[in-house]
Amino acid sequence: MPGDMLFVFGLLAVTIVLFVSDKVRLDVVALLVIITLPLSGVLTVGQAVAGFGDPVVLLIAALFVVGEGLFRTGVAAAVGAWLLRMGGTGETRLLLFLLPTVAVLSAFMSSTGAVAIFIPVVLSLAREANLSPGRLLLPLAYASLIGGMLTLIGTPPNLVASAAMEQAGFAPFRFFDFTPIGLAILVAGLAYLPVAVRLLLPARDTRADGPGHPPLREFARRYGVEGRLHRLRVRPGSALAGETVFDHGLRRAFRVTVVGIKRDGLLLPSLMPVLETTRMEVGDLLFAEGAADDVERLCAGLDLEHLGFPEGELRRMHQVFGAAEVLIPPESPLLGKSIQEARFRHHSGLSVIGLRRDGRPVPAHFTETRLAMGDTLLLLGGWKQIQALSHQPRVFVVLETPAELDDAPPHADRAPLALGIVAAMLALMTTGAVPAVVAALLAALAMVACRCVTMDESYRAMNWSSLVLIAGMLPLAAALEKTGGVTLIVGALVAGVGSHGPLALCAGLFLLTSLLSQFISNTATAVLVAPIAMAAAAGMGLQPAPFMMTVAIAATSAFSTPMATPVNTLVLAPGRYRFMDFVKLGVPLQLIAMALTLAIVPLVFPF
Incomplete structure (x- = not known):
């Protein structure tokens, strides 16, 4: 074994030990890798720092900005409130509703994009339901990866495997050829994850340390105004229609203060405060403060309808007022x-x-x-x-x-623009009109240009430790490829298990591919292993489809390390995860995916 290859294997081993020990920050370990590779002469300085300009790093950075735009405009809170209404506040029910939603979305778009969209949603959801975000975010990442197994376009390894077959003269995979296996893994994941997170993941508090501000209800208690908020509707023929609150002197005449209005808009209802110049319209929902008997006098005197005040409406009101x-x-x-x-x-x-x-x-x-x-x-x-x-x-x-x-979202009036920007980004990613990184960068720029998020907010939204981590691990993957380490591992495995039959070869390919995908891009792993799988199938006189399907599924089963895929890296910081959290939760899921793949692939694609 050449000396440079031996050195890279040693560096990989030390890196894994440091990750597992949790004694040194993950981003610091990544920086040490960047420093060590050029000092050893394995890579040039340019190659060692090339990770900072890699499309994957730029994609993640851009998606941080897009996610911040969704948070700052209130879109994330609105989606979180909807999920809360649908799934309730229980952790298990929320997971059973959230995970299939993310998986289906990831089947038709970038898994990274889907997770970036849902991170602010889950953080808002966790606050509302008083849950630890760490119990939701890692299952979210895993669901998005499994969702990529459902369709041909769900994840790049699927396309790599299909293209390799087509180039060799075989029929490529069809759009839903992956669905039976992906669906089985998704169902198993839905059964496994809600139980596993309760047993294996601690409920770490992700809130900032130190004393917090009191909630609004405490302010109401201090001033003796609890239970004085009411919801009224302006009926047709009401004396308030077309008038301002100042015109009628509501405070003076009825001892009631109208503080806000909910009005139907072209796309969505809008909430807004009431100024002296604000005119009421028929159908407006008014938020009024006052004693119950005074509010009843107001309704009778000006023909207003007194409505109830559901909890969900109060949460939405707190986004604006x-x-x-x-x-x-x-x-x-x-x-x-x-x-x-x-x-x-x-x-x-x-x-x-x-x-x-x-x-x-x-x-x-x-x-x-x-x-x-x-x-x-x-x-x-x-x-x-x-x-x-x-x-x-x-x-x-x-x-x-x-x-x-x-x-409170500071740019709530920009929510329709933020939704339009995300829809355009998803369309570009799904159709492949431009590379995913270009689509994400365009969306990030549009968020800033449309004032959904400011430049200062964009820079604060960056999770620099996550970016440094993946930028530092990319050159290590490049060093493994450059020194021939990857080729050595692949060749040895195929030679060792190929003689034990096709199912044993599938098992070996799954183990090898999923192991490599924990430290190397899953797309790069698929590119490296696909030709070996094709050659092994040809040598045994078998159709390549079952082996290529196994490689594609295994490459996407990147559950066990935070640097395995950008999806895992995205949730690392907001969930306050440690390296061993990924190992504890991800390894069993990886074994489940392997067992189901080996059981179903021969049925769908007979050897």
């Missing part, structure tokens, strides 16, 4: 003015729904109370208006904002 507690400072121009005279809605777009003086709530009818230094107010309105309060330090001192502000 919120509250803040502010203090009246010593030199505030509001000192000595009543709430009505201060015209909060006119100057800040916010409504005062609570007042505390000397640490105690002032009774509900406080609009004529004159403000004094040290008073604190509870302001309600749109998140954008609340965030703008910090620009008026002479008028208000912002004491506290609720926890819901962290989840």
